Amino acid sequence: MTQSPPAADTENPTASEALNEMLRLYALRDCGLLDTPDDPALDRLTAWARDFFAVPASAVSLITADKQILKSVAGPANRETTRAESFCQYVVRDRKALTIENASTDPLVRDHPAVLGEPYVRAYAGAPLRTADGFVLGSFCVFDVKPRVFPPKQLAVLSALARVASGYIDLHEATGKAGWSGTLP
Numbered sequence: 001m002t003q004s005p006p007a008a009d010t011e012n013p014t015a016s017e018a019l020n021e022m023l024r025l026y027a028l029r030d031c032g033l034l035d036t037p038d039d040p041a042l043d044r045l046t047a048w049a050r051d052f053f054a055v056p057a058s059a060v061s062l063i064t065a066d067k068q069i070l071k072s073v074a075g076p077a078n079r080e081t082t083r084a085e086s087f088c089q090y091v092v093r094d095r096k097a098l099t100i101e102n103a104s105t106d107p108l109v110r111d112h113p114a115v116l117g118e119p120y121v122r123a124y125a126g127a128p129l130r131t132a133d134g135f136v137l138g139s140f141c142v143f144d145v146k147p148r149v150f151p152p153k154q155l156a157v158l159s160a161l162a163r164v165a166s167g168y169i170d171l172h173e174a175t176g177k178a179g180w181s182g183t184l185p
Contacts, residue, residue: 024092025065027135031169033062033071041168042072045140049161050074053154055144056119060129060165061088062138076119077143085113091126091139097159098139100124102147123148125155127162132170140165 028034042060049058057075061068068086070079083089087109091098100106103115103122114121126141140162150158 024135046072046074058142063092088139097127127159
């Protein structure tokens with residue numbers, strides 16, 4: 001098992017953040033989902049989320065040191081971008097959910113390529129994919145091409161979907177380490 005995220009180093013926050021990122025990247029590698037085929041269980045979750053939220057796209061996003069990889073996506077989206085071009089990087093950085101109601105006016109992302117050009121993202125909601133050890137590997141997210149408010153009940157569903165996907169990722173890692181070659185649900 002990987003270590004839990006270190007406690008904040010109040011005397012040297014940069015060193016603590018760098019250590020946490022290094023351990024997070026180890027946890028991401030250990031989960032066993034990078035460089036593997038699409039996963040039907042995650043695909044079912046993202047397809048359901050796209051329909052439930054009535055959005056063009058939903059995804060399970062994994063954030064590496066320099067890339068965003070969409071491990072599962074329902075709807076049109078780039079399967080891989082740079083980390084800097086992802087909205088989900090902020091979920092990983094802040095280790096908490098992020099909601100953007102109008103990306104064209106939000107200072108965090110208004111100059112983002114996906115806001116200024118195709119697919120013209122206007123709304124985003126992402127919840128962290130958290131390992132049992134507390135590392136945030138990416139996000140379960142939904143995108144819309146029109147500004148919108150995500151009601152609290154929808155955000156609760158998104159968080160629940162992220163917890164289900166996180167549990168699945170933990171299960172995938174555990175079965176891989178145990179050498180199980182069967183399929184997961």
